Amino acid sequence: MDQRGLVERAQRGDHDAFTALAGATIARLDAAARLIVRDHDLARDAVQDTLVRCWRDLPTLRDVVAFDGWLHKLLVNACLDLVRRRRRRPVEVELTPLHDPVTADFSGQVIDRDQLERALGSLDPDWRAIVVLHYFLEYPLPEVARMVGVPLGTAKSRLHRAIAVLRSTASMDVEAAPEPVVAGRFA
Amino acid sequence: MITIDRFERELPAALSDVAGTGRSDYLNDILGRTARTRQRPAWASLERWLPVNIAILRVPVTRVPWRPFVAAVLVLLLVVALLAVYLGGQRRVPPPFGPAGNGLIPYTVDGNLYVGDPITGSTRLLVDGSDDYAGPSFSSDGAMVAFLHSIADGVDDILVVDADGRNVRKISAEPVHFIDYAQWIPGTHSIIVSHRVADRYRLDVFEATGGTAPRMLLQDAKVLWAISRPPTGREILLDAKVDGLWGLYTIPSDGGVPRLLQATSVDIGPDDDPGQDLNFPAYSPDGSRIYYNRYVAQAQTIQAWVMDADGANKHRFNTSGPASGWWEGEMAPSPDGKWVLMWRVGSSSGNAITLFPADGSGDGVVIGPHVTDTAHWLWSPDSTKVLLNFNQATEGDQGLIDVTTGRFTALPWRADTEPDWQRVAP
Numbered sequence: 001m002d003q004r005g006l007v008e009r010a011q012r013g014d015h016d017a018f019t020a021l022a023g024a025t026i027a028r029l030d031a032a033a034r035l036i037v038r039d040h041d042l043a044r045d046a047v048q049d050t051l052v053r054c055w056r057d058l059p060t061l062r063d064v065v066a067f068d069g070w071l072h073k074l075l076v077n078a079c080l081d082l083v084r085r086r087r088r089r090p091v092e093v094e095l096t097p098l099h100d101p102v103t104a105d106f107s108g109q110v111i112d113r114d115q116l117e118r119a120l121g122s123l124d125p126d127w128r129a130i131v132v133l134h135y136f137l138e139y140p141l142p143e144v145a146r147m148v149g150v151p152l153g154t155a156k157s158r159l160h161r162a163i164a165v166l167r168s169t170a171s172m173d174v175e176a177a178p179e180p181v182v183a184g185r186f187a
Numbered sequence: 188m189i190t191i192d193r194f195e196r197e198l199p200a201a202l203s204d205v206a207g208t209g210r211s212d213y214l215n216d217i218l219g220r221t222a223r224t225r226q227r228p229a230w231a232s233l234e235r236w237l238p239v240n241i242a243i244l245r246v247p248v249t250r251v252p253w254r255p256f257v258a259a260v261l262v263l264l265l266v267v268a269l270l271a272v273y274l275g276g277q278r279r280v281p282p283p284f285g286p287a288g289n290g291l292i293p294y295t296v297d298g299n300l301y302v303g304d305p306i307t308g309s310t311r312l313l314v315d316g317s318d319d320y321a322g323p324s325f326s327s328d329g330a331m332v333a334f335l336h337s338i339a340d341g342v343d344d345i346l347v348v349d350a351d352g353r354n355v356r357k358i359s360a361e362p363v364h365f366i367d368y369a370q371w372i373p374g375t376h377s378i379i380v381s382h383r384v385a386d387r388y389r390l391d392v393f394e395a396t397g398g399t400a401p402r403m404l405l406q407d408a409k410v411l412w413a414i415s416r417p418p419t420g421r422e423i424l425l426d427a428k429v430d431g432l433w434g435l436y437t438i439p440s441d442g443g444v445p446r447l448l449q450a451t452s453v454d455i456g457p458d459d460d461p462g463q464d465l466n467f468p469a470y471s472p473d474g475s476r477i478y479y480n481r482y483v484a485q486a487q488t489i490q491a492w493v494m495d496a497d498g499a500n501k502h503r504f505n506t507s508g509p510a511s512g513w514w515e516g517e518m519a520p521s522p523d524g525k526w527v528l529m530w531r532v533g534s535s536s537g538n539a540i541t542l543f544p545a546d547g548s549g550d551g552v553v554i555g556p557h558v559t560d561t562a563h564w565l566w567s568p569d570s571t572k573v574l575l576n577f578n579q580a581t582e583g584d585q586g587l588i589d590v591t592t593g594r595f596t597a598l599p600w601r602a603d604t605e606p607d608w609q610r611v612a613p
Contacts, residue, residue: 012459013226019218023211030209035202044210048217055221059462060563062514063532111194111201120205135195136202149577149584167194170201 007064010055018058021067022051028137029075035132036079038121049078072137073147076129083125111170119169127162130155223341279612280328283374284417285472286522287568290609291350293323293332294585294602300334300348301600302609305574305587308599313352325350325609327373331395333358341365345378347395350609358397372440373415379423381410390425404442411460412467415440416496417474424448424477426465433461435468435479435498448498453482463489467517470496471545472524478504480516491515491529493547504529504547520545523570526590528554540564540573542590555588556595564588565606569613574606 001009001017003024009017029050033043053074061070120128126148133144145155281287291302293313300314300323314320319337326333330350335343336357343366345359358378368381376395383389388409391401404423412426416437425436429445433455436445451461464482471478474496481492488510494501504527508515514532521528524545531541531551540558541551555575565574573588575595585606586597 008462012455012462014456014459015218015222018221022217022221023214026211026214026217027209030211031203031206032209034209035206040210044213048213048220051217052220052224056224056226059226062530111197113201113204116201117205131198132202135198136206138199163195163198166198 003067004064007058007061007067011058011061011064013059018055022054025071026051029071032072032132032136033075033079035120035136036076036125036128037083038128042082043079046075046078046082049082050075053078069139069143069147072133072139076133076147080125080129116166116170119166122169123162123165127158130159131162131166134159280330281568281610281612283327283420286570286613287329287610288613289567289569289572290325290329290611292574292585292598293325293334293607293609294600295320295323295334295604296601300332302332303598303600305572305598310600311352314346314348314355320346321604322369323604324371324607326371326376326395327610329609329611331376333369333371333378333395335366335369338362345369345380345393347397356397358393358395360397360400367409367411368413370413372420373417374420379404379413381413405438405445408445409460414468414470416470417472419474424468424470426468426479428460431457433465435465435477448477449479449494449501453484463516467519469518469520471520472522478518478520478527480518483510486510486513488513489516491518493518505543505549505551507550515541519564519566521566521570521590522568525570528564528566528573540575540588552593554590554593556586563606565608567608568610574608576602576606 001020003021006017006021010021026047029047030043033046033050034040037043037046050071054071061067120131123131129148130144133139133147134141139147141155141159142152144159145152148155150158289305292305293300293302295301298319299312299316300320301310302313303310313323313332314334316336321335321337323332323334325331331347332350333345333347336346337343342362342364343359344357345363346355346357348355363380363382365383366380369378371377372379372392378393378395380391380393380401381388382391388407389403390405390408390410390413391403393401405425405427408425408427408429410425410427412424414424416422416424421440422437423440425438425445427434427436427445429436429447432447432450433453434450435448437448438445449465451464453461453464455461462482463480466480468477468479470476476493477496478491478493481490482488483490490510490513491504492501493504504518508531514530516530518527518529520526527543527545527547529541529543531539531553539553540555540562542554543549543551555573558575558577563576566572567574567587571590573590575586575588577584577586584597585600585602586595588595
């Protein structure tokens with residue numbers, strides 16, 4: 001059954017349909033949450049909150065085609081909410097590495113993955129959410145602005161500044177990574 | 188520029204590398220929680236409408252002697268003066284149905300209960316729960332706020348607090364399980380609640396004074412909506428499953444045998460509800476008509492329908508939209524009876540909150556901002572504005588739509604529950 005059919009069944013209280021939906025989305029949600037909150041356990045909490053809220057509020061979703069966007073909006077809200085709550089605690093949050101050491105050969109790439117990881121940590125969580133929505137979950141910027149509840153100009157501005165921070169921190173020497181020839185023209 | 192382009196082009200893959208493969212090993216934990224969690228019913232605040240019952244008594248005039256008459260007048264003036272002093276100290280109360288003055292807006296955020304003033308933008312903490320409070324709603328006279336305190340998944344206490352924040356009390360002696368609907372009964376300090384007791388569905392009335400056992404109106408019927416009929420409130424409209432059949436029913440306000448007005452046409456499993464079919468039922472302000480959603484299977488669309496209060500004359504509310512590939516419903520009549528607000532979602536357009544004359548004529552006028560996802564709204568008691576919650580699923584911002592201009596103004600607070608608005612004397 002396609003996603004639309006599953007959503008409609010889950011809206012009517014079919015838990016098996018919801019199980020299928022959750023199973024198909026949880027890994028992607030977890031990955032996105034880890035990028036935003038920078039912590040394994042916090043990401044797990046955010047995904048749990050997201051999917052429980054999804055199940056609880058699914059009957060109120062009017063446009064089933066918009067399920068993915070709605071779910072990702074829930075995720076971003078859950079992530080930012082958890083980060084805000086955690087900020088209120090009088091203890092320092094230790095940012096743990098997000099994954100096992102990378103063993104792939106990234107020679108020839110412009111972006112240093114380890115540096116990118118550190119650079120993400122230097123961004124405000126709201127900025128990280130915009131970066132993740134746009135570059136990782138691949139939503140167009142107007143949609144991102146609506147999802148995080150800011151005007152389009154604000155979203156553009158935050159994304160531009162976030163990219164500037166990431167680039168300044170995570171870019172490798174461009175001389176070592178020449179731009180390839182594209183479509184018969186020299187770059 | 189090459190560096191910028193290339194950096195951004197490579198960023199998605201780099202982010203994927205950094206994120207790694209997302210984990211899914213805790214899926215079963217989540218499914219265990221969702222299996223115990225009830226889905227949110229589509230319950231919203233009731234609209235209240237105006238009863239205009241003016242009785243004029245004509246007293247026969249007879250001749251009386253003037254001295255006793257003067258004495259009687261003096262006594263009467265004294266009584267009137269004393270009465271004026273007494274009533275001056277009393278709070279004026281709006282009628283249970285119909286237009287009223289605009290009071291405060293109750294809301295919860297981070298589990299605490301607040302009221303906000305939509306004119307000044309000021310807010311006040313009403314109940315510091317530091318806990319999981321939800322669903323605040325004012326009684327029809329604006330004197331009390333009822334709200335839920337979540338104890339566990341699917342288990343709540345029902346609490347009431349006076350409008351000034353005093354006298355918080357739990358009115359449910361025992362925890363209430365799996366509430367499907369809960370709302371004040373207009374003109375009373377009673378709350379009608381659809382819930383389960385020992386796996387049996389019940390429709391009960393709880394008194395805001397607490398201390399008494401709830402009064403049962405109906406048993407073994409799953410009720411999603413229970414709405415008092417204006418102007419007397421002597422009849423209650425139910426969206427319910429009675430004897431295995433989902434439909435719109437009516438029962439007397441003191442209980443009785445449900446009378447079927449409209450059965451669902453949706454083919455569903457024994458444990459399912461009909462979703463948007465028959466959802467969002469609402470009485471017209473004079474109580475003569477019932478608005479409701481209908482799911483039309485052949486066209487795979489949801490349509491806005493209306494029928495007489497006795498179940499006759501069922502027809503589509505407005506036929507200006509296509510019969511298929513269209514999405515409309517959740518009609519909300521204004522308290523003054525002039526307008527009906529509802530969703531309209533075209534197959535390729537965004538969601539649109541659309542205003543129609545109450546008779547369903549015309550093409551409708553889109554008002555307010557573009558709305559995505561879920562949203563709920565509520566008419567202001569005086570029918571001049573619409574309180575909009577952008578997204579009830581998360582911490583959605585609230586705002587006001589001016590019905591005359593269609594202009595939207597954000598309110599300076601965040602809220603995570605259904606919209607509600609205190610009614611005060613006009």
